Amino acid sequence: MVTNPGFCPFGAAEWEALKRRHDYRCAYCGIHPEGLLEKDHVVPLTKGGRHAIGNILPVCGACNRSKSDAFLAAWRMRKQVRRSDAATGAGRGGSAVVVLRGD
Numbered sequence: 522m523v524t525n526p527g528f529c530p531f532g533a534a535e536w537e538a539l540k541r542r543h544d545y546r547c548a549y550c551g552i553h554p555e556g557l558l559e560k561d562h563v564v565p566l567t568k569g570g571r572h573a574i575g576n577i578l579p580v581c582g583a584c585n586r587s588k589s590d591a592f593l594a595a596w597r598m599r600k601q602v603r604r605s606d607a608a609t610g611a612g613r614g615g616s617a618v619v620v621l622r623g624d
């Protein structure tokens with residue numbers, strides 16, 4: 522049934538579950554956005570990332586616009602985001618590895 526192995530469509534339910542897993546906060550800065558959470562491609566589509574639930578994080582509009590199509594690690598370095606979970610370094614070297622809120 523899968524004709525394009527690189528393409529994994531996801532539905533509204535999966536998106537909802539992902540947001541719930543992040544407590545409806547921005548996955549990057551942790552705020553509860555006033556508006557809707559937006560879908561950020563962790564590995565940007567322009568850099569070979571997939572439009573798949575495993576490559577999507579719920580983020581606020583400010584982070585989404587700030588990150589744009591940068592790689593997450595590069596963007597974080599640029600922003601010098603100093604969050605405890607960002608300090609673990611678990612995402613280093615892996616382009617698709619995301620440091621999720623582990624608590």
Ligand SMILES: [Zn+2]
Binds near residue numbers: 581583
């Ligand atoms: Zn944010």
